[in-house]
Amino acid sequence: MSRSISQLLEDRARLLGPNVSTFYDEPVHLTKGDGVWVWDADGKKYLDCYNNVPHVGHCHAKVVEAICKQSATLNTHTRYLHEGILDYVEKLTATFEGHLSTAILTCTGSEANDIALRMAEARTHKRGVIATDHTYHGNTSAVSQLSRTNPPTTGYGGHVRHVPAPDSYRPLGGEGGKAHALAFAAEVKSAIGDLEASEHGFSSIIICPFFGNEGFPDLDKGFLEPTEKVVREAGGIIIADEVQPGFGRLGTHMWGHQKSELTPDVVTLGKPMGNGHPVAGVVTSLETMTTFRESFRYFNTFGGNPVSCAAAMAVLNVMEEEGLMEQARDVGDYARAGLKELAQRHEAIGDVRGSGLFFGAEMVLDRNTKEPAIDFTNRVANEMRQRGVLLNKLGIHYNTLKIRPNLQFTRENADLLLSTLDTVLSTVPLHP
Numbered sequence: 001m002s003r004s005i006s007q008l009l010e011d012r013a014r015l016l017g018p019n020v021s022t023f024y025d026e027p028v029h030l031t032k033g034d035g036v037w038v039w040d041a042d043g044k045k046y047l048d049c050y051n052n053v054p055h056v057g058h059c060h061a062k063v064v065e066a067i068c069k070q071s072a073t074l075n076t077h078t079r080y081l082h083e084g085i086l087d088y089v090e091k092l093t094a095t096f097e098g099h100l101s102t103a104i105l106t107c108t109g110s111e112a113n114d115i116a117l118r119m120a121e122a123r124t125h126k127r128g129v130i131a132t133d134h135t136y137h138g139n140t141s142a143v144s145q146l147s148r149t150n151p152p153t154t155g156y157g158g159h160v161r162h163v164p165a166p167d168s169y170r171p172l173g174g175e176g177g178k179a180h181a182l183a184f185a186a187e188v189k190s191a192i193g194d195l196e197a198s199e200h201g202f203s204s205i206i207i208c209p210f211f212g213n214e215g216f217p218d219l220d221k222g223f224l225e226p227t228e229k230v231v232r233e234a235g236g237i238i239i240a241d242e243v244q245p246g247f248g249r250l251g252t253h254m255w256g257h258q259k260s261e262l263t264p265d266v267v268t269l270g271k272p273m274g275n276g277h278p279v280a281g282v283v284t285s286l287e288t289m290t291t292f293r294e295s296f297r298y299f300n301t302f303g304g305n306p307v308s309c310a311a312a313m314a315v316l317n318v319m320e321e322e323g324l325m326e327q328a329r330d331v332g333d334y335a336r337a338g339l340k341e342l343a344q345r346h347e348a349i350g351d352v353r354g355s356g357l358f359f360g361a362e363m364v365l366d367r368n369t370k371e372p373a374i375d376f377t378n379r380v381a382n383e384m385r386q387r388g389v390l391l392n393k394l395g396i397h398y399n400t401l402k403i404r405p406n407l408q409f410t411r412e413n414a415d416l417l418l419s420t421l422d423t424v425l426s427t428v429p430l431h432p
Contacts, residue, residue, distance in 0.1 A: 002041040008027075009027070023385075023392060025382050026382075028040055028385065033058030035057045035059075036405055036408050036409050038051075045388060046385075047389045047405075047416055047417065048405060048406070049390055049404070049405045050405065051390070051404075052244065052406065054406050055271075055272030055273075055275050055319075055406055056315055056319060056407055056408065057407070058276075058406070060275060062317070063275045063314040063315060065314075066313065066314035067310060069310070070306050075306050075307045076306065077300075077302070078303070079299070082306050082309075084313070085304045087313065088309045089102070089103045091316055095254045095255070096283060097263070100267060100284060101285065101286055102283070102284060102286050102289040103281050103282060103283045104289075104303070105300075105303045105304035105309070106303040107279065107280060107302050108280050109271060110270075111138075112138075112269060112270055112282045113138045113140075113146075113241060113268050114138070116204075116206065116266045116268050117129060117142055117239075119237070119266050119282070119288055119291070119292045120203040120204035120236075120266070122288075122295035123265075123288055123292075124202075126200060126201030127159045127200045127201065127203055128160070128161065128195030128200035128201050128203055129146065129161075129205070130160075130162075131160065131162055132163055132164070132166075132207065132211070133148045133162040133163065133165055135147065135148075135149075135207070135213050145160050148162055158200065159200040161194055163187040163188055163190075164184075165211060165215075165396055166180065167214070167215070168217035168219055168353065169351045169362055170370060172184060180223070181219075181220065182226050184223075184226075185226035188227050188230055192236065202234050202235075204236055204238070204239055204266075205236060205237075205239065207240065208241045208244060209240050209241075209242070209255075209259070209264075210250065210256040212244035212245060213244075215395030216353060216355075216358060216400075217353070218351075221260070221261055222261050225261065228263065237265045237288075238263070239265070239266045240255075240264035242255055242268060243268065243269060244404070247272050247273070247319070248319055248325030248328055248407065249328060249356050250355040251329025251355060251357065252329055259355065265284065265288060266282060266283070266284045266288060267283040269281045269282070269283065272315070273312050274315060275311060275315050277311035281303075319407070324408070327407060331413075332355060332358075335359060335414040335417065339352040342422055342425065346425040348363050348425060349362075350364035350370055351364075357404065357406075357409055358404050360391075360400050360403045361400065361401050362395065362401075363376055363380065363400070364399070372398075372399035373399050374399045377393045377400070378393060379428050379432070380401065380428055381401065383424045383428050384420060388420070389417055391403050391417075403417070
């Protein structure tokens with residue numbers, strides 16, 4: 001007999017420790033997944049509009065088959081030769097710009113970002129790094145220093161500078177477009193100067209090129225061009241964290257940095273790479289890889305193992321065979337258009353934005369003042385969960401609905417999402 005929710009929470013606290021995060025006021029006990037659907041222990045079916053880890057669909061048959069077949073044949077580490085890692089890295093790097101031709105495979109995005117920072121140190125012989133003030137890049141001791149939303153309990157090491165996150169709804173200086181881009185670049189330039197005047201110097205800037213955790217602002221093409229210029233002039237390295245926007249999720253491009261017209265030196269990958277199997281990675285140039293390999297003796301027991309490579313290769317193959325990047329573009333455009341229609345009926349929707357299957361709506365108490373409707377957004381997410389649709393919230397003020405389904409999501413699924421949201425927005429009071 002399955003444990004009750006209360007028993008599960010009690011056992012988690014006893015066995016895993018306190019404060020282990022869960023979603024929603026009433027956590028969901030999932031037992032099964034298939035495509036865009038998941039089921040709880042009571043057999044209730046949910047439309048999963050949030051989990052980007054099963055990138056090509058929960059329990060996709062071809063990914064499961066690849067994992068099982070390789071697991072039944074061989075699994076070991078990269079100190080033994082195996083062709084799987086070479087075949088995968090060759091196929092993976094073919095989706096990048098020409099200079100990004102080498103890779104290290106890891107188990108988590110945290111590990112990947114940790115390596116990226118070390119690559120920047122190796123290239124510049126400096127340690128200072130810049131991130132936005134509302135980002136997240138992982139959990140290791142090094143990358144936890146980058147977060148202002150999950151600050152390290154022992155404090156910051158002095159080598160990190162945070163700049164205000166871009167916000168297209170409330171742009172820096174009050175102006176959008178080029179003025180917004182220049183204002184962000186000016187913040188980065190100031191942070192560079194501060195680091196260069198310190199003992200640490202300036203090594204790198206790390207950003208999600210879609211600014212996912214920051215609320216995926218609607219930025220003009222070339223927004224990051226002024227920032228890239230000031231970083232290059234200072235001799236710094238640009239690290240693009242593609243854990244959320246990568247692998248065709250944005251619909252128009254395989255990678256977020258390609259959509260934003262940014263040219264990174266290092267790219268980090270994670271969550272969706274193996275469709276739930278723990279595999280992540282770092283992609284960079286041969287020059288940077290060589291400098292890193294000559295500076296650090298790096299080895300990862302599980303990174304790049306044959307089973308992980310088989311899972312990751314299957315994901316790329318399924319994306320190609322099923323045209324999932326184009327599906328992300330088509331369904332994403334359709335869903336955002338539907339959200340804009342809802343905004344004509346629901347004053348709480350202040351802004352609709354996103355790309356492909358990474359989109360959402362920012363909720364406000366008043367469209368004129370743009371005052372964030374933080375509590376309302378939380379209540380909406382919880383009511384959607386009760387009605388069988390899983391989504392969540394994020395953004396600078398935590399008032400933006402985050403909709404990030406896997407790439408099997410269809411127009412029919414979008415219709416269910418939109419109709420349910422319409423009902424919820426009509427029943428959940430803006431002011432309780």
